[in-house]
Every structure is written in C-alpha cells, then in structure tokens.
Amino acid sequence: MAVAQPTPTPGLDCRKAWAETLEGLAATDERIVVVVNDSVGSSNLGGFQTKFPDRTVNVGIAEQNMVGVAAGLANGGRIPFVSAASCFLSARALEQIKADVAYAGFNVKLVGQSSGIAYGELGATHHSIEDFAWIRALGPITLIAPCDAWETAEAVKWAAAHDGPVYLRLSRMKVPTLDLPGRAFTPGKAELQRAGSDVTIIANGTTVHLAMEAAEALAEESVSARVLNMHTITPLDTNAVIAAARETGAIVTVEEALDRGGLGGAVAECTSATYPVPVQRVGFPGFMPTGSIASLFEEFGLSREGIVSAARIAVRRKGA
Amino acid sequence: MTHALKTDNSDALIRDKALWMRQQAMKMVYAKQLGHLGGDFSAIDVLATLYFGVLRYDPARPDWAERDRFVMSKGHATGALYTALCAAGYFPQDWLDTYMEHHSKLNGHPNRQYLPGVETNTGPLGHGFPVAVGIAIAGQINGADYRTYVLTGDGEQQEGSNWEAAMTAGHRKLKNLTLIVDRNRLQQGARTEVTNGLDPLDEKYRAFGWDVVEVDGHDYAQLLDTLGAPLGTRDKPLCVIANTVKGKGVSFMEDQAKWHHGVPNAEQFAQAMKELV
Structure with a gap:
C-alpha cells in the first residue's frame, strides 16, 4: 500500500508535527495503529483517537505490556507506533524493546515523547537522558532524534514506510525550524548545517539550533566551525564523522542526554577506531537536579557559551 | 497442506506425535547435555494436541496471515517446541541434530528469524x-478469524507483565485468545506454592475477566475439547489451567524440580528411552 506524503505545515511545533503527520499517514494506510500507556494527551494523540478510535490501543499504565502488545500487532500485520514518555518507554520496557522488538525484528515504531529533560522540574525519575545509550546498545533499532518540526514530520513519514524497528526520540520543547535550501531527510546521513574547517560541532535534537548559534559566535573569534545535524545515532554516519575528524581536526558533540553512551559516545568510538582527534562531549553528567529546561541547559553547558567553550578546548587540544 | 481440525483419529495421532516428540527431545538433550526436559515433558501433550488437532496452519506458508498462532511463552522448553514444529513440517528432522550447536537455528531459546513457525522470540x-x-x-x-494460543509456565505467572497482559485481554474481551498455563506446580528451585504461591489461579483469572477451565494436561480428549472450540463460542478470553506433571513420561524425572534443567547420563538415557515406548 502506498504511504501518503503529507506536506508539513510551516511553523508547527514538534509535537504538532508528529501528531498531524501520523494522522495524515493513518488516513491512507490502515495498517497504522498507535499503542499508548494512558498517554493519548501527553502524546498529542487526541485527534488520532477521535479519527481512529479502533486503531488506538490504550493498554493503560503498563509499559511492558504496551511494547509486547505492539510486537504482537506487528505479527498480526499492523504497523504499531508506540507512543509514551521516553523515560518510561525506554526504561520500564527495556527488556521488551530488546527481546520483543530488536531481537525479534518486528516492525514496531517506538516513539519516546518528552525526552531529555523536557520534564525538568519533575526531577530525575522523569528525565530521559539515558535513552540514547540504552537504545543505542540494541543495534538493530534505527535511533533518530529530529531537530525541529520539519525533521520530525520527515522522520515520522520515513519510519512508517521503513520495514523494521525504529526509535524516534521526540521533544516537547519549542525549537526554531532550521531554514536550509533543498533540505532532505536521509536516515543515517548527517545533515550539513554549516560548513567549517577548524572544528566540527556534531549535535542532534533540541541542540542543533544551539550549535548553529555557537558556530556564529565562534566565527567572530575567527574559528571556522562546521555544524552537523546527526539526527540518526544508529546507524551512525561514520563517513561524516571521519571526514569531520580528518578535515577539521577537532570535534564537539552536543546532546540533550547523558554525556556518555549516546551521540558523543558513538562519535568517540568512531574516531578512536579510525582517525583519532580531540572529542569534547557536551551533555549531562548523571542524575540531574530539579530545574527549568532553560536553567538546566544553562548550568550544564547546553548553550551558545557552553558549546563555544567546548570548541575552544577541542581546538586547543589539537596536536597536544 | 493446511492442517485441519479434530478428526476421529485425532487422539491416536496426537498420542503418536507426543511420544515421538518426547523421544526426540530426550535424544537432543542427551546429545547436547543441555536443555529443560522437565518443562518440555509437562508441555508436550498440550503442544501435540495443538499442532495435530487444533491449529489451522500451513508449514509451507509460515507467514500466512490467517494462520492460527501459537506463542510459546516458556521459551526455554525448546525440546517441546522444536519437536512440535518439526513434526508439523516446518523444517526437516536432521535440523534437530543441531540443537544448540554453534550457530544452530535451534537456539537455546526460540528465534523467529532463525526458524519458521516461531511466532515471537521468547526466553x-x-x-x-x-x-x-x-x-x-x-x-x-482486522475482524480476522484466526485464533491465538499462548502457553506459559506456572512459575512464569509470577512475572508481573503477565498480569498486565491478563488485564488488557479481559478488558478488551479477547474471545480469540486462549492462555494455557502449564500447571506442573514446580519451578526451577522449588514448588510454586512454596516459592510465591499462585493458588487460587482460577479465581485470579476470573477476577480479571476471563473464562477458566481446568483440565488434565495429559488427557488428549479433554485438551481437544477445551482447546478446539471454534471462534464465536465465548465472549471472553479463555484461561486453561492444564494440570501437568513435570518430566511426565519418564519415571525418575516426574515431579522433580531438579529435572527443570537436569540432563540424563548414559544410564538414565537408556532407562528413559526404554520407558518412552
């Protein structure tokens, strides 16, 4: 069955882009169902539920069952999108994601909502900063963190059409839609956001626009920073990483996640095995205190200044 | 070919198949000195009944959308599952000789990407x-007319995810679903009722919105009657508590926790094969 390709509406936030794109796809592909853990509202799926009540499977607050049921729906010929807060989806159901989805190879789409520190004030139980590391450890799952509303819509469309397990790590943060001419979303292929030759900033998700701001600030110091939007962690675009290492000699990684095991870990593994260069990882060190998104981003260096500082260190370490 | 449902000869056919499955499982585990014979033998009569008297399937088309599904939730009982799938025609008998060997398709726990007929990976x-x-x-x-069967161990019922699933099935009135609990009353370390008791299991399932039937899990007539019911005969999911004996069919293995993953020595193997006739 052909999969619809609805055009994303400009200026949508990521949650709207996710929900409206999925509704558009579901209108033309009846295999699509959603599986939720009492998360219709928090996933912005009220519209989907109204339009497709029989295709909204709400198992209640039961994440292990939610992922197992999704695998069974795939066995029965459906394309399930499991949508739940990323902290509960990735952690509570990790063995189901491992055994029932990744290892069994079912065509299940896992959608981690409100990832990272979107629930800043709610504390570390509700932060989802470990999800990159945990899901990345389960090889066969394509792991994507879109950076804006446009890319969120593209990733949802691609996931629906792709035959295999996918984890979409979405955010509820409002981020600017990046404006590039002729933009195309290709999973596993980094998007060059800005050319540069002295250092490469590799970011994904909510931090790409911060990386762009940092690159502009660095230009004022006559540091030429390349910016790569590494929306796909698995499979990693190793060619882009190696080219960045070879051509710019220093790398900064930025992610709204734990500073190990995720994007930074993947890049460091790649460079250490191929073309070792300094890699400075910007991310969170561990269980996070309570705070607003803005205050926590600021404190832990997910900011223009924090990324600039990491880039200066990376450049200084060249040849050291 | 597509297997049909119960016939007048089902009882004898199932008896023959179950005996063959026990013999093959015993040989596989003896050869490899690895396996879970106790739980294989408590479940084999249920599996033989399903594959030779109940399920609608076609081994030439394992992905046939309208097939009845059987999910082996107690994935460690591969001696039962693999011999059933082999007997059902999903793969040739010489594959059984590779049981748990290096890179074998007959993994220690079933993998749907290795073996046709495996519905999902368990373990x-x-x-x-x-x-x-x-x-x-x-x-x-989908409004499909296939039926879904799942077999769990009884100790396995201690895992909380089962109760999440039971709640969903009861809530949604999944009349196309049958759960079979292999109630041999032993888990790896001890009796279930000593470890973390399950009784009254029937009342638990009724309270979760299920129909419940208790059967002798080694009585083919009872199993055929209970499992063979066509769609449309109930409006709730069905829980079949199959009262079984761990290690059923080999005198020294019966009702012994140590035969959960015990393996026979040469003398025990000879004795077992003498009894399995």
Whole structure:
C-alpha cells in the first residue's frame, strides 16, 4: 500500500508535527495503529483517537505490556507506533524493546515523547537522558532524534514506510525550524548545517539550533566551525564523522542526554577506531537536579557559551 | 497442506506425535547435555494436541496471515517446541541434530528469524503473553478469524507483565485468545506454592475477566475439547489451567524440580528411552 506524503505545515511545533503527520499517514494506510500507556494527551494523540478510535490501543499504565502488545500487532500485520514518555518507554520496557522488538525484528515504531529533560522540574525519575545509550546498545533499532518540526514530520513519514524497528526520540520543547535550501531527510546521513574547517560541532535534537548559534559566535573569534545535524545515532554516519575528524581536526558533540553512551559516545568510538582527534562531549553528567529546561541547559553547558567553550578546548587540544 | 481440525483419529495421532516428540527431545538433550526436559515433558501433550488437532496452519506458508498462532511463552522448553514444529513440517528432522550447536537455528531459546513457525522470540519469562495479546488485538481490529494460543509456565505467572497482559485481554474481551498455563506446580528451585504461591489461579483469572477451565494436561480428549472450540463460542478470553506433571513420561524425572534443567547420563538415557515406548 502506498504511504501518503503529507506536506508539513510551516511553523508547527514538534509535537504538532508528529501528531498531524501520523494522522495524515493513518488516513491512507490502515495498517497504522498507535499503542499508548494512558498517554493519548501527553502524546498529542487526541485527534488520532477521535479519527481512529479502533486503531488506538490504550493498554493503560503498563509499559511492558504496551511494547509486547505492539510486537504482537506487528505479527498480526499492523504497523504499531508506540507512543509514551521516553523515560518510561525506554526504561520500564527495556527488556521488551530488546527481546520483543530488536531481537525479534518486528516492525514496531517506538516513539519516546518528552525526552531529555523536557520534564525538568519533575526531577530525575522523569528525565530521559539515558535513552540514547540504552537504545543505542540494541543495534538493530534505527535511533533518530529530529531537530525541529520539519525533521520530525520527515522522520515520522520515513519510519512508517521503513520495514523494521525504529526509535524516534521526540521533544516537547519549542525549537526554531532550521531554514536550509533543498533540505532532505536521509536516515543515517548527517545533515550539513554549516560548513567549517577548524572544528566540527556534531549535535542532534533540541541542540542543533544551539550549535548553529555557537558556530556564529565562534566565527567572530575567527574559528571556522562546521555544524552537523546527526539526527540518526544508529546507524551512525561514520563517513561524516571521519571526514569531520580528518578535515577539521577537532570535534564537539552536543546532546540533550547523558554525556556518555549516546551521540558523543558513538562519535568517540568512531574516531578512536579510525582517525583519532580531540572529542569534547557536551551533555549531562548523571542524575540531574530539579530545574527549568532553560536553567538546566544553562548550568550544564547546553548553550551558545557552553558549546563555544567546548570548541575552544577541542581546538586547543589539537596536536597536544 | 493446511492442517485441519479434530478428526476421529485425532487422539491416536496426537498420542503418536507426543511420544515421538518426547523421544526426540530426550535424544537432543542427551546429545547436547543441555536443555529443560522437565518443562518440555509437562508441555508436550498440550503442544501435540495443538499442532495435530487444533491449529489451522500451513508449514509451507509460515507467514500466512490467517494462520492460527501459537506463542510459546516458556521459551526455554525448546525440546517441546522444536519437536512440535518439526513434526508439523516446518523444517526437516536432521535440523534437530543441531540443537544448540554453534550457530544452530535451534537456539537455546526460540528465534523467529532463525526458524519458521516461531511466532515471537521468547526466553525471558513474561514476554510471550503480552505479544499474544497484541496478536489477538490485531485479529480483533482486522475482524480476522484466526485464533491465538499462548502457553506459559506456572512459575512464569509470577512475572508481573503477565498480569498486565491478563488485564488488557479481559478488558478488551479477547474471545480469540486462549492462555494455557502449564500447571506442573514446580519451578526451577522449588514448588510454586512454596516459592510465591499462585493458588487460587482460577479465581485470579476470573477476577480479571476471563473464562477458566481446568483440565488434565495429559488427557488428549479433554485438551481437544477445551482447546478446539471454534471462534464465536465465548465472549471472553479463555484461561486453561492444564494440570501437568513435570518430566511426565519418564519415571525418575516426574515431579522433580531438579529435572527443570537436569540432563540424563548414559544410564538414565537408556532407562528413559526404554520407558518412552
């Protein structure tokens, strides 16, 4: 069955882009169902539920069952999108994601909502900063963190059409839609956001626009920073990483996640095995205190200044 | 060919198949000195009944959308599952000789990407039941007429994910779903009722919105009657508590926790094969 390709509406936030794109796809592909853990509202799926009540499977607050049921729906010929807060989806159901989805190879789409520190004030139980590391450890799952509303819509469309397990790590943060001419979303292929030759900033998700701001600030110091939007962690675009290492000699990684095991870990593994260069990882060190998104981003260096500082260190370490 | 449902000869056919499955499982585990014979032998009569008197399937088309599904949630009982799938025609008998060998398709726990006829990967307990619920929901949404069967161990019922699945199935009135609990009353370390008691299991399932039937899990006539019911005869999911004997069919293995993953020595193997006739 052909999969619809609805055009994303400009200026949508990521949650709207996710929900409206999925509704558009579901209108033309009846295999699509959603599986939720009492998360219709928090996933912005009220519209989907109204339009497709029989295709909204709400198992209640039961994440292990939610992922197992999704695998069974795939066995029965459906394309399930499991949508739940990323902290509960990735952690509570990790063995189901491992055994029932990744290892069994079912065509299940896992959608981690409100990832990272979107629930800043709610504390570390509700932060989802470990999800990159945990899901990345389960090889066969394509792991994507879109950076804006446009890319969120593209990733949802691609996931629906792709035959295999996918984890979409979405955010509820409002981020600017990046404006590039002729933009195309290709999973596993980094998007060059800005050319540069002295250092490469590799970011994904909510931090790409911060990386762009940092690159502009660095230009004022006559540091030429390349910016790569590494929306796909698995499979990693190793060619882009190696080219960045070879051509710019220093790398900064930025992610709204734990500073190990995720994007930074993947890049460091790649460079250490191929073309070792300094890699400075910007991310969170561990269980996070309570705070607003803005205050926590600021404190832990997910900011223009924090990324600039990491880039200066990376450049200084060249040849050291 | 597509296997048909119960016939006048089902009882004798199932008896023959179950004996063959026990013999083959005993040989596989003896040869490899690895396996879970106790739980294989408690479940084999249920599996033989399903594959030779109940399920609608076609081994030449393992992906046939309208097939009845059987999910082996107690994935460690590969001696039962692999011999059943082999007997059902999903793969040739010489594959059984590779049981748990280096890179064998007959993994220590079943993998659907290695073997045709395996509906989902199991091994960690409490996984197959939620997947079976998902299969049944797909059937409900699709208006399909296939039936879904899932077998769990009784000790396995201690995993909380089963109760999440039971709640969903009861809530959604999944009349196309049958759960079979292999109630041999032994888990790896001790009796279930000593470890973390399950009784009254029937009342638990009734309270979760299920029909419940208790059967002798080694009585083919009872199993055929209970498991063979066509769609449309109930309006709830069905829990079949199959009272079984761990290690059934080999005198020294019966009702012994140590035969959960015990393996026979040469003398025990000879004795067992003498009894399995």
